[in-house]
Amino acid sequence: MSNVFLEMKNIHKRFPGVYALKGAQLEIKKGEVHALLGENGAGKSTLMKILGGVHTQDEGQIFVEGVDCGVINPTKAAQLGIGFVHQELNLAETLTVAENVYMGRLPYKNETLGIVDYKKLHEDTDSIIQKLGIDINATDLVMQLPTAKKQMVEIAKAISLNSKIIIFDEPTTSLSQKDVENLFKVIKTLKNEGVAAIYISHRLKEVFDICDRATVLRDGTYIESCELEGITQERLINMMVGRDLTELFPKEIFEPKEYVLEVEGISDYADRVKNVSLKARKGEILGLAGLVGSGRTELMRLVFGADKISEGKIAINGKEVKINSPMDAINNGICFLTEDRKSQGLSLVMSVLDNITLTNLKDFVLNHKKLRETGERFKEALEIKTANLDVMAGTLSGGNQQKLILAKWLNTDSEIFIFDEPTKGIDVGTKAEIYHIMNDLVRKGKVVIMVSSELPELLGMSDRIYVMCEGKLTGELSREEATQEKIMKLATLGGINKDEPNN
Structure with missing residues (x-):
């Protein structure tokens, strides 16, 4: 049988x-x-x-x-x-x-x-x-x-x-x-x-x-x-x-420069983020680790103005800014590639072209030829697989939707790029492409913050890693000292005292 x-x-x-x-x-x-x-x-x-x-x-x-x-x-x-x-x-x-x-x-x-x-x-x-x-x-x-x-x-x-x-x-x-x-x-x-x-x-x-x-x-x-x-x-x-990937995590090391984003003692009204402070600078990828429910995404939503800050302050290039809405964040050069690309990152019923150009419509009288040229440029540069620019975004595969979100934000003058679970649900080939894009952003002097649940990804691509547990920041690790064990200790046990060594 x-x-x-x-x-x-x-x-x-x-x-x-x-x-x-x-x-x-x-x-x-x-x-x-x-x-x-x-x-x-x-x-x-x-x-x-x-x-x-x-x-x-x-x-x-x-x-x-x-x-x-x-x-x-x-x-x-x-x-x-x-x-x-x-x-x-x-x-x-x-x-x-x-x-x-x-x-x-x-x-x-x-x-x-x-x-x-x-x-x-x-x-x-x-x-x-x-x-x-x-x-x-x-x-x-x-x-x-x-x-x-x-x-x-x-x-x-x-x-x-x-x-x-x-x-x-x-x-x-x-x-x-x-x-x-x-x-x-x-x-x-x-x-x-x-x-x-x-x-x-x-x-x-x-x-x-x-x-x-x-x-x-x-x-x-x-x-x-x-x-x-x-x-x-x-x-x-x-x-x-169909090819050999030389590295799963093609990390490039750059010389760290000045701090661009400084978050000091911010909390939210829902008590999911509690008195968190962190700094992000040019020349590095800043990783943000923690278990599901640790407050990682909620912290980034506060920085982006998607949720309201109850206390604390945010400074960009040394100057305090008031971010009360996503539009405030965008105007201050912050973009947020959300974890939930289908409901928050894209308009699935709009075309690929409309999604790419949505964040940079400056004129009431639109230059459709220029918009299409922009769409074609990003489609080719990011190798977005689609029959044409006019198909609905919802018909694209998950990895190509992720590239489409990237194209949308790269079509702006953003200085700070927040990636929340950037490779969730996408294949290893596209992951490598996303990592190369991160490297390229850092090379161009942009700030990159990566929130991820995948420890190999954090260890492979981050220059520094902050760890959160139950809404609090519980530790900071350099690339050299970070290990899966140290991250999990900080993420599960609530961290260590500042006077204790990180081991």
Whole structure:
């Protein structure tokens, strides 16, 4: 009897102006965790949307347990045992955990009268929760749960469908290390019960930690499938990008110059930032570390004027400035590349061109020829992959959306660039490009502040690192003295006394 659960053969998919998949293929064995890898725009999401019934393939076949399934729709996908845990959670926030898990399939005492059997609903949900070993209740409102537990609700929903294979799309981008460990325990539990998983991630360490095999796509085509045991990270990267990356973190060292941004004793009204002081200067990349909820993003939002400062002051080039709104920040040469690019960084329904030029519309009578020339210049300089400048920003891959945000701010006279999770959800090739852009900004005398949850990224690209814990600044480390252990100590234990050495 074959151990293969799923086969996708010679899958082709075309969209207007884009040939997304060109003969892609995928084979998943029963009870294995299989990584699906590739750069942004490689076709991973399109292939999975075809498997989930969101898109229909133009050519190719899908076999589940040896049976040709033809064209799949979402209902048929569920019937075939295909579950999906999306990167962007798809839950009804005002309903309970149980109502979300069994949405559209509620047990009724009397369906004609619409009387729900809540006792059975809660018992069935509690049974799945116990199986997953997670600390939530069937009656909890989803809106009151943290992101990690909302993700577990998505997994519970997939299990309630008796899924035989579950697709995890970038499942750890918003999770702390502890939450990632809990997620991996759940995946291993499912694996032991014979449930297969397709794991999509740009974090290669996680791929090696949790996955058995991997399939690589590049530019919509199938490259290779391999056992992960014995293969190197460099080999995987080469398969994904089609070239050798000389360095994962191409750090350049420049001579530090004068301090440009000085933050002194600022706090917010929500008590998420507490009396924080820091300085950023030309000639260096300043890293900002801390666990999820430590106040890193909230601090940068205060600097950018997105939230109100309750006390403290900000100085730029030695002169105190009042920043009460993002427009004040922009006028003072500060730009903010937000962590949430879809809802805060871009207007997804506007064109690529409109997003690039949005921050620098100086005249009431627009010079459309000049705007288009500007758009083309940034498209080519940053290698933004798009059919043309007129397509909607929402159709671009995650990495190209990140480049688009960069183009938007590079099209200004900004002096201070704040990158909040600059490589979240993007591939290793695009990461290297983002790092080169940071180096170039520093070379040009700009100030770069990088907020990141990835310690290798902070250690690889930062000249100095500030660490936060529970809204407070708990330490400062130079590039030479910084280690993962020292950062984690400052981020988890609340730091050290100023009189103690940083070790």
